[in-house]
Amino acid sequence: MSAFRFTRTPIEPQALRAQLADPSCGGYAAFEGWVRDSHEGRRVRRLEYEAFEALAVREGERILAEAIARFGVAHAACLHRVGDLGIGELAVWVGVSAPHRHEAFLACRYIIDEVKQRVPIWKKEHYLSGDSGWVNCERCAAPAAEASAAPASVQHAHEHGH
Amino acid sequence: MAGTPDRAHASAPPLYGLVLAGGRSTRMGRDKATLSYAHGAPQLERAMALLARHVQRAYVSVRAEQSAEAVRARFPQIVDALDDIGPIAGLLAAQAQHPEAAWLVLACDLPLLDEATLAHLLRARAPERTATAYRSSHDGLPEPLCAIYEPRSREPLSAYVAAGKQCPRKFLAGADTLLLDEPNPRALDNVNTPTEYGSANDTLIRESAVQAKHLTVQYYALLREQAGRRQEALQSCAPTPRELYAELAARYPFSLAPEMLRVAVNAEFADWSTPLKDGDAVVFIPPVAGG
Numbered sequence: 001m002s003a004f005r006f007t008r009t010p011i012e013p014q015a016l017r018a019q020l021a022d023p024s025c026g027g028y029a030a031f032e033g034w035v036r037d038s039h040e041g042r043r044v045r046r047l048e049y050e051a052f053e054a055l056a057v058r059e060g061e062r063i064l065a066e067a068i069a070r071f072g073v074a075h076a077a078c079l080h081r082v083g084d085l086g087i088g089e090l091a092v093w094v095g096v097s098a099p100h101r102h103e104a105f106l107a108c109r110y111i112i113d114e115v116k117q118r119v120p121i122w123k124k125e126h127y128l129s130g131d132s133g134w135v136n137c138e139r140c141a142a143p144a145a146e147a148s149a150a151p152a153s154v155q156h157a158h159e160h161g162h
Numbered sequence: 163m164a165g166t167p168d169r170a171h172a173s174a175p176p177l178y179g180l181v182l183a184g185g186r187s188t189r190m191g192r193d194k195a196t197l198s199y200a201h202g203a204p205q206l207e208r209a210m211a212l213l214a215r216h217v218q219r220a221y222v223s224v225r226a227e228q229s230a231e232a233v234r235a236r237f238p239q240i241v242d243a244l245d246d247i248g249p250i251a252g253l254l255a256a257q258a259q260h261p262e263a264a265w266l267v268l269a270c271d272l273p274l275l276d277e278a279t280l281a282h283l284l285r286a287r288a289p290e291r292t293a294t295a296y297r298s299s300h301d302g303l304p305e306p307l308c309a310i311y312e313p314r315s316r317e318p319l320s321a322y323v324a325a326g327k328q329c330p331r332k333f334l335a336g337a338d339t340l341l342l343d344e345p346n347p348r349a350l351d352n353v354n355t356p357t358e359y360g361s362a363n364d365t366l367i368r369e370s371a372v373q374a375k376h377l378t379v380q381y382y383a384l385l386r387e388q389a390g391r392r393q394e395a396l397q398s399c400a401p402t403p404r405e406l407y408a409e410l411a412a413r414y415p416f417s418l419a420p421e422m423l424r425v426a427v428n429a430e431f432a433d434w435s436t437p438l439k440d441g442d443a444v445v446f447i448p449p450v451a452g453g
Binding site for chain 2: 033049050051052054055058059080091092112115116117118119120121122123124134135136137138
């Protein structure tokens with residue numbers, strides 16, 4: 001089974017954590033991304049995630065392999081939700097086990113940062129006001145409306161951190 | 163696979179093929195045998211595939227130190243015995259190994275070489291002459307590196323090299339060579355420099371653009387909503403994803419400029435200038451927002 005996966009049902013971190021257990025590991029670090037009720041000052045009612053899964057799994061696997069090679073951790077995994085999510089639900093889980101805590105923290109941070117930048121997953125926010133928008137796409141789609149047209153880069157990552 | 167021999171050639175010596183990949187690619191600065199053009203495969207692989215249809219056996223000619231290189235290692239090899247005498251070393255080594263055969267010799271730097279040019283050479287082959295070759299559309303001299311050398315060429319060729327000469331063009335000009343006119347005057351343009359590479363590649367992209375390709379396009383997120391569909395099958399002459407996106411943007415109210423998108427072909431990230439092939443599946447990737 002791939003260590004980078006998608007799911008349409010709620011994520012259960014306890015079960016995932018057990019898969020990383022290893023007698024040689026003294027440290028485990030995990031990151032959970034939750035659905036927040038606001039974004040850039042707007043009240044969010046619910047979220048919708050969509051992924052280009054064939055490529056996303058390949059790119060996600062590459063990120064996990066990079067984290068293992070770079071930080072020398074023992075195991076790394078990531079599960080991302082797709083579909084409709086309510087406030088407080090778990091959108092993404094990253095788990096890493098390693099001989100020592102330092103590498104586990106670094107690898108966990110690396111994986112979530114890279115996933116947000118590189119993996120073809122999209123998020124649509126539905127606001128309390130009734131309208132909705134694709135994060136990172138809508139404002140950029142109308143650069144003329146902005147006073148200063150920032151140069152668009154290929155990566156094009158705004159900061160939309162959890 | 164060997165083609166059906168013409169009846170006139172029933173008693174002709176067997177035809178083997180040799181792709182010359184022993185060059186040093188000095189002017190190109192990169193190995194010409196492993197360069198890929200708009201047709202996708204490394205040039206050596208493409209030349210071997212073109213050749214294989216017409217000959218009983220096909221070999222790649224290499225210098226000893228090149229034999230482990232990954233693309234060359236895929237094919238049966240004949241290693242040069244003499245160094246620093248240019249392409250003629252490859253032919254001499256092949257003739258030494260199989261003196262009974264005629265050799266269809268191809269350079270590996272002919273990206274515009276087409277099936278029609280090879281087929282015409284094969285049909286016109288004159289086994290009773292020393293060689294069959296094309297007359298260059300540029301200078302009227304024989305083109306030595308897309309030519310058939312009959313077994314009878316072996317002794318004069320060895321003597322020619324023994325006399326300190328190494329120009330295969332002059333050898334053919336002085337031998338009993340049947341010279342043909344090229345059906346496609348650019349087919350034998352060889353590519354030695356990055357500039358020539360760019361020009362040959364542009365020609366191939368233009369040619370592929372003439373033919374409509376069957377493509378599938380999948381849409382995600384904002385593009386899915388603006389296209390009003392998840393995917394579609396279409397025919398397009400777009401040579402690369404760049405023109406394909408422009409074509410689709412004229413049909414759908416896409417608000418995202420191409421500079422904000424990435425592109426994937428067959429479920430792998432690709433460059434905007436990747437040549438599109440029949441059957442490709444293309445996805446334009448809006449700015450991502452996972453996590």
